Amino acid sequence: MAALLLTAGQLCAQQNDQKETSFTPHLEHRILAGFNFGATAPVGLPNTIRKINSYWPEFSPSLGYELGYRITPKWGAAIGVKLDYKGMGTKDEVMYFPTIINTKDGGTFSGTFTGKNKTTVRNAYVAFPLSATFTPNSKWRFSLGGYAAWLFSSNFYGHVSDGYIRSGGPTGEKVIIDHATFDFGTDVRKFDVGLQGGALRKVGRKLEVMGNLNWGLRPVFPDEFKGLDFPLYNIYLTLGVAYKI
């Protein structure tokens, strides 16, 4: 039994040796194109969110270039630059939802909201992913790493309806809100950083299909923003294609 394992191991080693001899470290260039699906969302819903009535992905293209370096036949590294739109929309119902809103003219509202909410998010980033890559065979390549992203355009707006606010909190006076719009676009943080990882699968001579999960680790709103009392993170899956050049 032991002998068998030993032989198998030797065979493997031999195979590796053979490949390694024919392998030279090299660069790989890829154009990446796809769409982002996901959410700018809390990790774990707070109990003030009572119902998610609908969700839809916004038109969120992702376009970029990746430079990979294969050090060994299996291992390598990749760095990229991407134009990343991250967007979604949701309709939900909330109850006693705490909010503090500060406006540019010095206005402030602090209290709770109970009612319906519709939010649309569409933020555009220039992102720089950096990954370690693992290529177990000629079909697949896996990658894992992080990203840093700078915001260059932001939208975070919506409206609340069919509900009421209470100034100061649950015992404050009630004011019915039929319809009110909000826009927190300018409050979105300019910098995002997170983890990302995914897979490429070869489907043609130069073409691969791609799936890549990007998980933001920095809340999209700064700590001083109290419009929502819980942090939101960019959690998006990029589905698309890669083209080797």
Place this chain on the structure above:
Amino acid sequence: MRLRKLCYLAGLIGSLQACIKDAPMNPEADIEKVTFDKSLMTGDVFIDQANGLIMLYLTPEAYEKGIAPQLTLSSGASVMPASGDSIRFNSTEVHQYVVTSADGHNKKTYKVVGVNIGTWKWDFEKWIQNEDYGYQHPIGDEDSATVWSSGNPGIAFSGVGEDPQAYPLRTTTDAYHGKYAAEMVTREGTVLSGWVGIKLFAGSLFLGVFDIEKAFAHPLEATQFGQPYRGEAVRFTGYYKYQPGPKYQNKAGDIVPGMIDSCSVYAVLYTGTTRLDATNIHTSDRIVATAALPEGSAKANWTRFDLPFVMKRKVNYDEKLMMAIVASSSQYGDKYEGAIGSRLVLDSLEIVH
């Protein structure tokens, strides 16, 4: 294969719904409604939620015998003393209710206040300031009764800052008689008020109450005009000054060239105990008499008005009546139209019996 993917997707959506946690316990502790025998009321009960006051307008009989109010509370909340317990007014004892929310975390205290107008004459010498928001409103010179209201409580919700001068109704030393007068200045909306489509706040002052709950959704119903009144009314007199602001704007906030703002000052006597509001103060068939300033153009100096009540019919002495006095620095302020900066100053008002 496709079917399996669909199953995964369904599973994913299902698990998202599973993320919804149990509903929070109700943290609210409101007295939403106070009801008792209507024949004991001269005016409908008003609950001032912002200041925790239950304002009662009672007949002499009610003061003698007491009342037994039924309370409607936030769901699950409890109250001490209990709903239905009698309140008697034969001592100086302060009556109050303490409501505890269903979740047990919040308590809200409501004080019971009987409101009576002693004299139908106001020089606007006494003002009080809201502790939380900083806006002012006048109280009775002699009886300190809270009978005047304005749009200020609604504007407080729009985040204008705690300076009394930030609110359209405030006190001024530019008085005709005594030290103070009531000043109304139409001001621009705020970013927050823009979120509900309000671009302008007209200055207003009226006998009545402001129902904050309706301030944004049904603003015309939020201004509830009138206080209990007895007998006939002969004349409505007072002094005013008016200066329209330079640029008239419509509801959308666009300047309307050539339009000049005007003020409005009027008094309406009507039957019943339920207040009229800005939707029906001119049209209700309950109206028995009106006295209105015929035109609201600029008046640089103090100008006296003496307006006879135009009676639609005779009133019976035992009839339950309400009297509204309404003034605004922008006549169409209720439609959020007017000129920013329009200034109306009122002093020495009187309803002559």
